[in-house]
Amino acid sequence: MDNFRLKVFRSAACNLSFTKAASELFISQPSVTKHVQSLERALGLRLFMRTGSRITLTPAGKVLLDYSDKLFTLQLKLEDELNIFKESKTGTLRLGASSTIAQYVIPPVLSKFHRKYPGIYLTLLTGNSEQVIDALLKGEIDLGIVEGRVKNSDIKYIKFITDELAAVTNSKSNLLNKNEITLKELTGFPLVLRERGSGTLEVLEHSFKSKGIKLASLNVVMYLGSTESIKLFLETDDSIGFISIRALKKELHGNSLKIIKVKDFHIKRTFNFITLHGSDPTNAAAKFIKFARNLHNQK
Secondary structure, eight states, X not given: OOOHHHHHHXXXXXXXXXXXXXXXXXXXXXXHHHHHHHHHHHHTSOOEEEETTXXXXXXXXXXXXXXXXXXXXXXXXXXXXXXHHHSOSEEEEEEEEEHHHHXXXXXXXXXXXXXXXXXXXXXXXXXXXXXXXXXXXXTSOSEXXXXXXXXXXXXXXXXXXXXXXXXXXXXXXXXXXXXXEOHHHHTTSOEEEEOTTOHHHHHHHHHHHHTTOOGGGSOEEEEESSHHHHHHHHTTSSOEEEEEGGGOHHHHHHTSEEEEEETTOOEEEEEEEEEETTSOOOHHHHHHHHHHHHHHHTO
């Protein structure tokens, strides 16, 4: 049922890079080129404009990308429905998730998954991203969900959803009286951040580094072990923290915290499923991945 040429095109189109598509699909770059050219010949249309080492989508390529997204979403739904007829709906799934995901993203997914697959016994281990990866490598969990990526050839990453970190402070803070600051101004404020080993701190550190700023040069007054700890700290302190926008609904609605826009500093990240590279996910894990991705694609 899988049209691999279309899958290769979609990866190249989303990344605007044949090299990144090759890495994502675990094939060579010449293979990516071959599949794209084959698809272009079959359609009688150019899908990419090539300028040196850069590629952009042609108008036809943009249309194909739009429809391929819809086709892959429909395929996931179809396979999920058909699997009901041919696969057992029982089993065990040992899931691990970093704390932000476990607290603010996964609970509704777990509830809906349990209603559809009541025969699958599911357990959830929670920790920071480093701890979840370690649990997977030790065989303590079957499937993990973490923030960002680490370089480890034993880990295979499967994209789940995107997220954004926002700079947040007490809504009544005397620290600043405006809703937008510069990055230079930010470096002078006291900061409270997540602990070492957390995916949030890793992404934040990388974002600062891309702007030429080292974490050690910042005024970090405290490292805390959870998002909830940071939120509670900020409610009674004139500091700035970085928190997932998915974790701020209650505080923003209640006006206890507010988001501070940092000019030209946007911190986006990806939540990824992780499995052991070279081995297929268990039946229950594969079901969960398809179910969770399909659920969020509907939104």
